[in-house]
Amino acid sequence: MTVGKPVVWGVGTTRTIRPHWMLREFGVDYETRPIQSRSGETYTEEFLALNPKHKIPVLQHGPVVLSESAAIATYISETFDPPAGFYVPTDPADRAKLNEWCYFVIAELDAHTLYVIRRHDGLKELYGEAPVAVESAREYFLDQLNAMAGRIESAGKYLFGDRLSVADVLLMTCLDWARLYHIPLPDILTAYQARVGDRPAYRSAFEFNYPTLKIEDAR
Ligand SMILES: N[C@@H](CCC(=O)N[C@@H](CS)C(=O)NCC(=O)O)C(=O)O
Structure with a gap:
């Protein structure tokens, strides 16, 4: 077919x-x-x-x-065939570790915190104002990021060493989201964001996805 x-x-x-x-x-x-x-x-x-x-x-x-x-x-x-610098594990234990990061980012950083801020601050006219929930979500976002900062530092260039993975794509987009909300990031994450942000595919996708934004707006 x-x-x-x-x-x-x-x-x-x-x-x-x-x-x-x-x-x-x-x-x-x-x-x-x-x-x-x-x-x-x-x-x-x-x-x-x-x-x-x-x-x-x-x-x-x-x-x-x-x-x-x-x-x-x-x-x-x-x-699709992964490019040389992209990590796609096949061993179940390695896939599980990758999934652990993906689910962490999607649940703890995206859905439980940044999206709460988005709904109840940025889109409060649609979803209702909830300043206590927004503040608590900001604190929890940073708490979870700080808890993982050491792991991110010891991992190397990206979450799984020298090769980018799906988990990096998910994490990076949440870091950009946080910076667009003026949430300051720990230094380790700022350095990680700068490293990942150098990738040509990321830069090209950013320009296509956000035609009215500059990458610096998310820094
Ligand atoms: N968990 C979903 C969330 C998707 C989502 O909420 N998309 C928003 C934009 S970021 C949307 O399409 N909103 C349009 C609507 O609510 O009608 C994902 O990661 O794809």
Whole structure:
């Protein structure tokens, strides 16, 4: 069966940059449908047929239709030939360690903290104002980052040494998100963010995903 180019739906957010960055790291030619959140574009009949949760990003690749940015990033890493500098473990124990980082970033940094700040501060007119929850989320975000800072420092250039992984893509996008909210990062994470931020695929994805932002805005 001929599977055409992958198609990525969505731009403009910390979740949507993940597939754009991954496909650029892997050198995969792909198409885009640059729809945006809260624009009405996630509620069209065509898009709801792909993702009834009306959320971006979505990846289409032949018969595969995926939502959830972490699942999409993992799918890309396991479907296309990894470039030399990308870590894709096959041993179950190694995969489990990678997953441990991915789930940590998605649960503790993205969903439990940054998204709480987004909903109840940035989007308070939609989801309600909750200053106590926002402050507590900021503190918990930094608590969890500080707890992992030593591990990040000892890992080397990236979370798994010299090679980038899906976990780095997820972590980096959360660090950018935090900086866009003016949350100061521990020095170790600032240095990590600068290292990862030098990658050409990241820079190209950032420019595509956030046409009105500069990388310095997330520093
Ligand atoms: N857990 C999902 C979250 C997706 C999500 O919340 N997307 C937001 C933009 S970052 C969205 O599409 N919002 C549009 C809407 O709520 O209609 C992921 O990581 O992909």
